Amino acid sequence: MEGFLAATVIASMPLLFATIGEIITEKSGHLNLGIEGLMLMGAIMGFVVGYGSGSPFMALLGAVLAGAAGSLIYAFLTVSLRANQVVTGLTLTIFGTGFASFIGKTYVGMVVPQEIKSFFRQVDVPLLGDIPFVGPVFFQQDIFIYFGYLLVLVSSIYLFKTRTGLNLRAVGENAAASDASGINVTLYKYIHICLGGGLCGLGGAYMSLVMMSVWQENVVAGRGWIAVALVIFASWNPVKALIGSLLFGGLSILGFRLQSMGIHISQYWVDMLPYAATIVIIILSSTKNKKENQPPADLGNPYFREER
Amino acid sequence: MNGIHISKREDLPKKRETVIRILAVILSIVCAGLVIWILGYNPIRVFPSMISGALGTEIRLQQTILKAIPLIVTSLGILVAFKMKFWNIGGEGQIIMGALAASYVALNMDGLPKGILLSLMALAAMIAGGLWAFIPAFFKAKMGVNETIFTLMLNYIAIKYVTYLQYGPWKSPESQGFPKVATFSDNAVLPKLFGIHIGWLIALLLVVIVYIFINHTKKGFEISVVGESRETARYAGMNIATIILIAMFISGGLCGLTGMIQASAVEKTLSANLSGGYGFTAIITAWLARLNAIAVLFVCIAFAILLQGGAYIQISMQIPAAVADMMQGIILFFVLGSEFFLQYKVNLAGSFRKAKEVA
Numbered sequence: 001m002e003g004f005l006a007a008t009v010i011a012s013m014p015l016l017f018a019t020i021g022e023i024i025t026e027k028s029g030h031l032n033l034g035i036e037g038l039m040l041m042g043a044i045m046g047f048v049v050g051y052g053s054g055s056p057f058m059a060l061l062g063a064v065l066a067g068a069a070g071s072l073i074y075a076f077l078t079v080s081l082r083a084n085q086v087v088t089g090l091t092l093t094i095f096g097t098g099f100a101s102f103i104g105k106t107y108v109g110m111v112v113p114q115e116i117k118s119f120f121r122q123v124d125v126p127l128l129g130d131i132p133f134v135g136p137v138f139f140q141q142d143i144f145i146y147f148g149y150l151l152v153l154v155s156s157i158y159l160f161k162t163r164t165g166l167n168l169r170a171v172g173e174n175a176a177a178s179d180a181s182g183i184n185v186t187l188y189k190y191i192h193i194c195l196g197g198g199l200c201g202l203g204g205a206y207m208s209l210v211m212m213s214v215w216q217e218n219v220v221a222g223r224g225w226i227a228v229a230l231v232i233f234a235s236w237n238p239v240k241a242l243i244g245s246l247l248f249g250g251l252s253i254l255g256f257r258l259q260s261m262g263i264h265i266s267q268y269w270v271d272m273l274p275y276a277a278t279i280v281i282i283i284l285s286s287t288k289n290k291k292e293n294q295p296p297a298d299l300g301n302p303y304f305r306e307e308r
Numbered sequence: 309m310n311g312i313h314i315s316k317r318e319d320l321p322k323k324r325e326t327v328i329r330i331l332a333v334i335l336s337i338v339c340a341g342l343v344i345w346i347l348g349y350n351p352i353r354v355f356p357s358m359i360s361g362a363l364g365t366e367i368r369l370q371q372t373i374l375k376a377i378p379l380i381v382t383s384l385g386i387l388v389a390f391k392m393k394f395w396n397i398g399g400e401g402q403i404i405m406g407a408l409a410a411s412y413v414a415l416n417m418d419g420l421p422k423g424i425l426l427s428l429m430a431l432a433a434m435i436a437g438g439l440w441a442f443i444p445a446f447f448k449a450k451m452g453v454n455e456t457i458f459t460l461m462l463n464y465i466a467i468k469y470v471t472y473l474q475y476g477p478w479k480s481p482e483s484q485g486f487p488k489v490a491t492f493s494d495n496a497v498l499p500k501l502f503g504i505h506i507g508w509l510i511a512l513l514l515v516v517i518v519y520i521f522i523n524h525t526k527k528g529f530e531i532s533v534v535g536e537s538r539e540t541a542r543y544a545g546m547n548i549a550t551i552i553l554i555a556m557f558i559s560g561g562l563c564g565l566t567g568m569i570q571a572s573a574v575e576k577t578l579s580a581n582l583s584g585g586y587g588f589t590a591i592i593t594a595w596l597a598r599l600n601a602i603a604v605l606f607v608c609i610a611f612a613i614l615l616q617g618g619a620y621i622q623i624s625m626q627i628p629a630a631v632a633d634m635m636q637g638i639i640l641f642f643v644l645g646s647e648f649f650l651q652y653k654v655n656l657a658g659s660f661r662k663a664k665e666v667a
Contacts, residue, residue, distance in 0.1 A: 081645045095634055095636075268472035276461075
């Protein structure tokens, strides 16, 4: 059981980074359906830089920059040129998938260098790691995962307790009113779309550098789309994003686990659960009408100052 | 953005519009060429090779048309939904469910005469695809549930379900352990006309039908009004919920028909990857065609040339398929960006150079 839950935490990490990335993006009023592409761009650039330099920091930097650069294209098109967000996001996924597949062509089957592997080895947190049950599951993991916990904390504080976080949410709720109150709407959107993209890139890099530690084609395998669903599941809240990621991450490995226990449920049925759960959530959240569980009011609407 | 002033265009002369569109396409090709060059290939050889790979011989032309058919039919389906500003990104799932229903008919009733069997398959596919789109439409119309995510999630449920069937209950005993659904009998395969299955004729007919439906019928008009403004529709006494339900049933039905065409004529069986991303690509083509059925025809053919050309250079010049994907992305980015210049006017108030930096 402990082993399964510890594996769940690992499986949830790519989802967590991408989900928080998309939450930050959507809080600025932009629905980016290019996550899958951004994660792949981050996965390959993280791998390539890591492979070439042997430095984990350079690898992570490469992943963040790749994700941010990809989302910069999206930001330019949707913020400055007011292109349709759905279509632009889908295009970004096509582009990112092609990009990763092309760059990764010569790296297929190559293994992450030893320096990076040992950097992301299991490190037990003193004290916390000794707690029975909780310790082995959550605190005998790699550094990347601890960084994920930190990200949940920092992004929650940023979104809900800081001035800039408040402004960001205002931009997503009502761009026109934010503009009128002196917030630089365009700048906020650009920064947070790129920040979100960078986090998606990190989520991809976790796949290629830590989880698989071998480059393989289409390493992200649809997790970007699950992240889109998780944002709603988490009702735009990073803490709930962690819970959702753990749940969905666990589901993604549950089928094989059950089979090894002799319970024969097809993995394909189990695979459906996250998507079905998301549907149930969006239906329920539309009936409850609780304000904090709703999407940003201006999500998907391009903002044009002279059209107020 | 000091120094430049952006304002909405009141109206744009047709001529200017054409010029901007052509400029965007040329720019995108130049940029895509640049990327090809950076990647170490010669764009002056790649582009002609793509064109020749898509149109050069009769067989290649047929391959291009084979790719255009599902794209056109799906785009028409997407168009009906988008016209209403209902963001149906569930084309993939609707295609799969259509294929599933058609396959059920094909595998269980193959004693029927060909014409009847094929009609039944098409009907089953349209109903299945339509129902798959009806579910999110129902929740949207009655409870205001976000359709973008709902339709997206239904894609994966459909794909997982068909994967389950393919690996489980529907696995053909004759496939020697290989996870494959039984191949259709000849009766369930669409006939050919001029060397290509008659899906091309269906696609052409549907272009005309959808064009007339949207532009010259009451229902089509109502769909456009709901898309333009819910308020107007409500004041005009239209039943918005019913319009959403009907339009989405049609939208999903057309996508479902794509599934039948692909299962019957191309795969000759059911497989989980039969939708081949057409559900997503069709969103882009429908949008680029500015939701006009006639324009869909041309945009989809252009796109099919790009797809087939990309597949061809893979063989002829050993250029990975991924390069074609990237090119697709780049060209789309430019065309999407150019929309801005059709709708807005940019006045350069400051010095030109400064404005250029910003742009």
